[in-house]
Amino acid sequence: MTTTLITGANKGLGYETARRLVEAGHTVYVGARDPQRGREAAAKLGARFVQLDVTDQASVDAAAKTIEADGGLDVLVNNAGIESRGPNGEVPDAGGMTADDIRTVFETNVFGVVRVLHAFLPLLQRSDAPVVVNIGSGLGSLAKTEVPGSPHQQYPGVAYPVSKTAVNMITLKYAHAFPNMRINVVEPGYTATDLNKHTGHQTVEEGAEIIVRMAQIGPDGPTAAYVDAAGPLPW
Template identity: 70%
Template sequence: MTTTLITGANKGLGFETARRLVAAGHIVYVGSRDLARGRRAAERLGARLVLIDVTDDDSVAAAAKAVEAAGGLDVLINNAGVEGRSANAGVLGAAETTADAMRAVFETNVFGLVRVTHAFLPLLRSSAAPVIVNVSSGLASITRVAAPGTPTYSYPGVAYPASKAAVNMVTVQYAKAFPAFRVNAVEPGYTATDLNGNTGTQTVEEGAEIIVRMAQIGPDGPTGGYFDAAGTLPW
């Protein structure tokens, strides 16, 4: 049976992905940094809870030990992420973006992803068919963001697209380093979640489609790619 860990899975896309993978027969670990919320989500889903704060070394190490003690891991879905919205000003544009604001977004979206992946690499290496799915964004596509007249072109933020572009590069480099793994970045689409203040135009059911699909690929599936529900995306 396939065992899967999803970070940031107590709500939104992570929760829906967990629901779908439990239904598909996976043993699913709901990664949550909040005990009460995580427990409620795991109970609703029929999943397992693992406490994990992707920005904290000790928390991630403890989560890896807990999953190892329970039997190992086959699929890692790096879903936890932040956009870096200001409560008053919304998304920070280029003029308002500071190094501290960038650092805060990168701490979760990039450093957190690397921290978690590094900690769980020994478990994934022991799997017969290891898979890593990194939840990226269409805003990570420099090709799209640079195309006038498109929704991605009109997005004013700096930190979030830059962090997800970094996620894409990390994905490619991990895929090259671990050819026995299937490592891919996915774009769920503009989905209504807390991350964007529920302004997205898609449902979580629609957004989770590509995450669930890439979590279930076999050893002959693609690796080092960047996908949405319709296919391959330009870098």
């Protein structure tokens, strides 16, 4: 049986991905910072809960030990992510963005991904078919951001797009370093979640489709890919 860990899985895309993978027969660990919310989500899903705050090394290490003791890991979905918000809930633009704003977003979206990858690599390397799915964004595409008038170019925020560009490179470097693993980054699309105050035009069911698909690829599947539901994206 395939064992899967999803970070930030007590709500939104993480929750829907967990639901779908449980249905597909995976043993799913719902990773969540808040123990109460995580346990409630896991109980509803028929999944397992593991306390995991991607910004806390001790929390990540403890989660790795728990999952190792339970038998190991085959699939890791790095889903946890945040956006920078000002005092009134606005996304700071280039003129208002500070280094601290970017640092806060990177702590979860970039350093958190590396922290979790590093902790779980030994477990994944023992799997017969290890898979890593990093949740990216079209906002992280340099090529799309250079298209005049595109939503990617017009998006005012800086921290979130920059963090997702970093995730793209992290994905490539890990994929090339560990060719026995399938390591990819996916763009769920503009999905209505807490991250964007539910302004997205897609449902979580629609957004989770590509995550679920890439979490189930086999050893002959793609690696070092950047994709959405329609296919490859330009870096």
